[in-house]
Amino acid sequence: MSTQELLEDSLQDPAIGDTSRFQWHATPVGIAALCKEKEACLSEDFYANAITEGLAVGLDLSREERESHYSKKGLVILFYS
Numbered sequence: 001m002s003t004q005e006l007l008e009d010s011l012q013d014p015a016i017g018d019t020s021r022f023q024w025h026a027t028p029v030g031i032a033a034l035c036k037e038k039e040a041c042l043s044e045d046f047y048a049n050a051i052t053e054g055l056a057v058g059l060d061l062s063r064e065e066r067e068s069h070y071s072k073k074g075l076v077i078l079f080y081s
Helices: 003-010 046-056
Strands: 022-027 030-035 065-071 074-080
Touching (some): 003 065, 022 046, 030 046, 046 074
Antiparallel strands (some): 022 030, 030 074, 065 074
16 A cells, blocks of 8 residues: 555544644554644644644654645644654
């Protein structure tokens, strides 16, 4: 399966956490932060907001690699090592 297919499949599972801007999902390739509102994810602080909110659910993502993906459910930041 491609990264995109793995991501789409994992977003169907229950979230492992929920913050004001993101739903958090464990995937086979890393931690996915699914943006809840399109407007909140268009800001320049998009990644910084995800890192800050990740701490609220016990995830220190500050040293992880990251990339953005568009899914059927919306914009996702994928954090991975």
